[in-house]
Amino acid sequence: MAEFVVLWERVQEVQFSDDPDKIIWKWTANGVYSSKSAYAIQFVGSYCTFNTSALWKAKAEGKHRFFAWLQVQAKIQTADNLLLKGIACDPEVWFLVREWTGGLITMPLPGVQVEEWWNLSLQAATAENRSKVAAILIYTGWNLWNERTEEFSRGLHNQLYEF
Template sequence: IGQYLQLWQLAQQATLSDAPDQLIWKWTASGIYSAQSCYAATFQGSLHSYSWKLIWKAWAPPRVKFFHWLANLDRCWTADRLARHGLQHHPRCLLCDQARERSN
């Protein structure tokens, strides 16, 4: 009931007019939509990383570049990642055969 009363009070404060509704795009100063402003809004607040240049412009075989790219994105298929997906995996690190393999 409390939420209903709050909504009722807010509705009482609203004023209506005969003017037609207007759509205002908040990502531009003019309030007009553009594909450019939509693309910029998609990445609003994201961080820029240029490590891809170091990876893809380096002189190395494509498979090495691809592996480095996956490692940079934390997408290597380590044993714990395989386990999370329910796939068959070796429980220990294949290099030292002592510790559990982890992605971190």
């Protein structure tokens, strides 16, 4: 009964406006519902949409390949939390990796999901370089993730320092 009274008091504090409600469907660009978008969103995340063969054939340790498989699907919880808090990877890192590999690695573009960037990076590579590119992406992602989560856990995420 006490919980009901507390709920009632909170509901009484809610201020409603006279403006009409506006319903926006977040699964389309224009905000309008369509059955096509409803069917499409029904299956998002239920199956893997990227070609995993390059990932599993990469010359990297199993734990790193497994990490990359989760990362490409946006299933790395800590990385997601860091992004939600506005702590993103400095693009300078990927510029240096691209320079170090002689342009073998493509830079991640703003707003591009990891899965799409993974696919674009591997499509740009020749057949003989795909496993090398995949390994570089995997190890770079692994090391960045480890460094960022470690510095976040130590409370250093707001401090500038050199690696």
